[in-house]
Amino acid sequence: xxxxxxxxxxxxxxxxxxxxxxxxxxxxxxxxxxxxxxxxxxxxxxxxxxxxxxxxxxxxxxxxxxxxxxxxxxxxxxxxxxxxxxxxxxxxxxxxxxxxxxxxxxxxxxxxxxxxxxxxxxxxxxxxxxxxxxxxxxxxxxxxxxxxxxxxxxxxxxxxxxxxxxxxxxxxxxxxxxxxxxxxxxxxxxxxxxxxxxxxxxxxxxxxxxxxxxxxxxxxxxxxxxxxxxxxxxxxxxxxxxxxxxxxxxxxxxxxxxxxxxxxxxxxxxxxxxxxxxxxxxxxxxxxxxxxxxxxxxxxxxxxxxxxxxxxxxxxxxxxxxxxxxxxxxxxxxxxxxxxxxxxxxxxxxxxxxxxxxxxxxxxxxxxxxxxxxxxxxxxxxxxxxxxxxxxxxxxxxxxxxxxxxxxxxxxxxxxxxxxxxxxxxxxxxxxxxxxxx
Ligand SMILES: Cc1cc2nc3c(=O)[nH]c(=O)nc-3n(C[C@H](O)[C@H](O)[C@H](O)COP(=O)(O)OP(=O)(O)OC[C@H]3O[C@@H](n4cnc5c(N)ncnc54)[C@H](O)[C@@H]3O)c2cc1C
Numbered sequence: 001x002x003x004x005x006x007x008x009x010x011x012x013x014x015x016x017x018x019x020x021x022x023x024x025x026x027x028x029x030x031x032x033x034x035x036x037x038x039x040x041x042x043x044x045x046x047x048x049x050x051x052x053x054x055x056x057x058x059x060x061x062x063x064x065x066x067x068x069x070x071x072x073x074x075x076x077x078x079x080x081x082x083x084x085x086x087x088x089x090x091x092x093x094x095x096x097x098x099x100x101x102x103x104x105x106x107x108x109x110x111x112x113x114x115x116x117x118x119x120x121x122x123x124x125x126x127x128x129x130x131x132x133x134x135x136x137x138x139x140x141x142x143x144x145x146x147x148x149x150x151x152x153x154x155x156x157x158x159x160x161x162x163x164x165x166x167x168x169x170x171x172x173x174x175x176x177x178x179x180x181x182x183x184x185x186x187x188x189x190x191x192x193x194x195x196x197x198x199x200x201x202x203x204x205x206x207x208x209x210x211x212x213x214x215x216x217x218x219x220x221x222x223x224x225x226x227x228x229x230x231x232x233x234x235x236x237x238x239x240x241x242x243x244x245x246x247x248x249x250x251x252x253x254x255x256x257x258x259x260x261x262x263x264x265x266x267x268x269x270x271x272x273x274x275x276x277x278x279x280x281x282x283x284x285x286x287x288x289x290x291x292x293x294x295x296x297x298x299x300x301x302x303x304x305x306x307x308x309x310x311x312x313x314x315x316x317x318x319x320x321x322x323x324x325x326x327x328x329x330x331x332x333x334x335x336x337x338x339x340x341x342x343x344x345x346x347x348x349x350x351x352x353x354x355x356x357x358x359x360x361x362x363x364x365x366x367x368x369x370x371x372x373x374x375x376x377x378x379x380x381x382x383x384x385x386x387x388x389x390x391x392x393x394x395x396x397x398x399x400x401x402x403x404x405x406x407x408x409x410x411x412x413x414x415x416x417x418x419x420x421x422x423x424x425x426x427x428x429x430x431x432x433x434x435x436x437x438x
Contacts (some may be wrong), residue, residue, distance in 0.1 A: 163200065
């Protein structure tokens, strides 16, 4: 007998850290029927995206099938579709193909997208790093400039091997370190005829330090670790323009480049625009301490999609651990409400933060303690900490084995230049060659 009609229906948008955790926890409720909608059929493990972008890991190491992750739960249905509109009043969402899904509860967990802060040309010409698709595009661009420069070494004078990373937060810092390692350790062997040592990684940060959420000592440690790898730090500088062949900085200088990575900020995914819900910083949905939206007691917003008040009144940071914990909390609140019990305010259990700076350095802050780690221990600690966030045991083991193999072998087996994702670079005439450069 089909009992789904009598069950409480919950519609979840987004199978990221928040949505997936929520679905798994809800699945434990006997009288609940969950529909999880994601525009992809996989969950992406974002902390490892920069390893995909620098050819250290393959896409399969960081993506898990949502259906496989949830197949043990008969009361969870997965739909691959992009939600275009959410109507909080009726708790209904409508997908790109015109289908509507209505729930007794609606959970919005659609994550983030890059925020270009209206920087001229940034959206058109830079490579953000928030999704697996974006990581694959960036990898193709990095490999494409090396292939082109290998065929025509004159392109190096046009800045072909200049890589500019915009934003010195954790994503930009980690990526700059990984790019430097790729250039220093792997590519000289792959391109013996090319002057790979002329490649440059620039990290541009408009603030005065890297890794803003960390302590001052960690800022210095990260800066020293990157400089040791040859990364040029441009602190206190903003990018004012990104073009096909250069970036311009706030001091008027120009860096010729064909590979600009945007790690300069995040805002809520586009669905927030079409939800009619109150939005605060970063366009994120403002939620109450119990994670519901004011005026809509059965509508929740979670993870990166929401401004979640922390214990000190400030919004919690955009972290996988925050997203995962609030996914579980939301499910618990929904199950409580179904059982006639009150909802409770979300409490985030902060286990600390960690950033990997290339393959041999990491900084971790747990409580008031700071740990600087070097070499294989740094890699193992980072993976150990993040393995807890990974959804599948298989992925944990495979990513660990692949990464360890590449670490000791200094190889990048995933050097796949995907032309579907990468338009050929138009090298044209470089208009900026006469301008001051770094
Ligand atoms: C490069 C990088 C490295 C990071 N490293 C770390 C780290 O080391 N540690 C850490 O704690 N955090 C890290 N983060 C932050 C962390 O990834 C986020 O905080 C976390 O992913 C937020 O989870 P979420 O579920 O809110 O969103 P996401 O994980 O982004 O999931 C959102 C989901 O919604 C789907 N979606 C979006 N729009 C729609 C739509 N309209 N219709 C259907 N589906 C939709 C997406 O496909 C996606 O699956 C990193 C982020 C990045 C970009």
